[in-house]
Amino acid sequence: MIAFRDVVVRYPRAATPAVDGVSFDARRGAVTALVGPNGSGKSTLVGALLRLQAHASGAIAIDEVSLDALDRRAFARRVAVVTQREALVFPLPVREYVALGRYPHEGAWRAAGPDDAAAVERAIALAGVEPLSGRRTHELSGGEWQRVRIARALAQGGDALVLDEPTTFLDIAHEMAMFELFARLARDGMAVLLVSHQLNLVARFADAIVLLHQGRVAAAGTPAAVMQASVLEPVYDWPLVVTHDPAVGAPALLPLRGRAP
């Protein structure tokens, strides 16, 4: 559903491109994980998708329609993006915050209609944040806030969800619940594109992994194909072994100690 084809993104005054010829697809019904070391170009790709950075060459397409041919609202009706960070200066009641997700559907003066209200309720239920819906955004914990942000993204009503490191500050339970939610959304037919550093969770939950290194795709495929020491070691520049998760048999990564910093 989201297709990147030979995408090149160059920051002004930078010697080398931040993203240098990246191609991959995020399909419907699948969790696609975008992984790689810091600075490998993951967030830059999300920025290019949001048109915060222009791509110098290549193409990004949503269901075969080029991003350049889609107006921003039409894009937001199909693809929702949960960015890395978001902090509200002026807190909002949770329900009003989630309702902001209906912006791409609203006209200039049209009041929110029953469709919008229904979409908001559906998103709140889907993200499992009904118990929070009476609270205000500044009264939420980190995990609750992330779920509420996902509810807002779901209220956009599209069938693709892009998340940039959504579990960075979450504890184990909240992180697992979040990955379960992504897997469920993908099972229900959404395209989920997940930027993450949690390789072990990605190995268990993702259907496909795209490994970026210095702006290029170093490896792409099933978790079993990408999660190999010979693939990951040169990219992360750190010695590691890959074993198997005792519970489900998924590949599990273990970084080794013993190299001087």
Next chain:
Amino acid sequence: MRRLFWPLAILALVVLVVAAVLWGAVPLSPRAIVAAALGNGDRQTVAIVRALRLPRVALAVLVGAALGMAGGALQGSLRNALAEPYLLGVSGGAAVGAVVVVTLGLGTPLLLPLGAFAGAAVAIGAAIGVAGAAGGRADPRVLLMAGVVIGAFANAAIMVLLADAPADTIRGALWWMMGSVAGADWTQVAWLALYTVVGGGALLALGREIDLLALGEESAAGLGLDAERAGRRVYLVSSLLAAATVAAAGLVGFVGLVVPHMVRAAGLRRHRPLLAGSAVLGAALVVSADLVARIAHPPADLPLGAVTALVGVPFFLIQLRRFA
């Protein structure tokens, strides 16, 4: 609180407007005032009501409404609780423009507003230019910092301009810099009404965009908004609105800062109701401040900008305590 806001705010504004028309140096009965407003009664009473009191109150209403809306729009779009035209250098730029006109001896009712507008335009242009040059995008933080520094520069420029000006030029410039709606006439009211209706309407139309800008540029982009363009548009319209008030009534600070916080505290958080509420409360605040300015120390008027600051600063400090 939220349901009571509109009836209470409108009631407060109406009561204050009536009080401001009734109160004056020459005591007049309410019946005489109503008659005079309709053109009946002796010539002196008609002149007092029609040429002095009504335009003065009307100008106060417009100045307050425009500043309240400009402040609310700037706070939301720049994601900063301290943003307002006075602190962002827009008013300072307008003041420099006006003082230049006054020191050149051209301080006529026609040229003074033009000078203020030109000064504000330079300040706006400089802030947007600097913010645009830094990183290629108009970053709200850079915009805010540029504005604050431009405001400081404007203050210094005014002091230099007035350094060896004759005493009555200084007094004139100073009076204007402290803000006042005394001596308002219907031409000023008509001009400011035009700006307030057009600019305020534009900000209301941009209300949903401001809701998204308040989430931050990335999230706004994710919801389908061209955040940079929308942010620039809001900044431009609010700045022009503020410059129009400076041209009509001089520097009236803190209204744009305090009023949106009061409206938010009453539970109006989406920007369309927030801005409409800020217009009503802003008008009420400036009318009451002008009333205080007239009553406090008769027969002299206190400077309006000083009264709004005396009201606004303690209120804001209380707000700050709550933030902490």
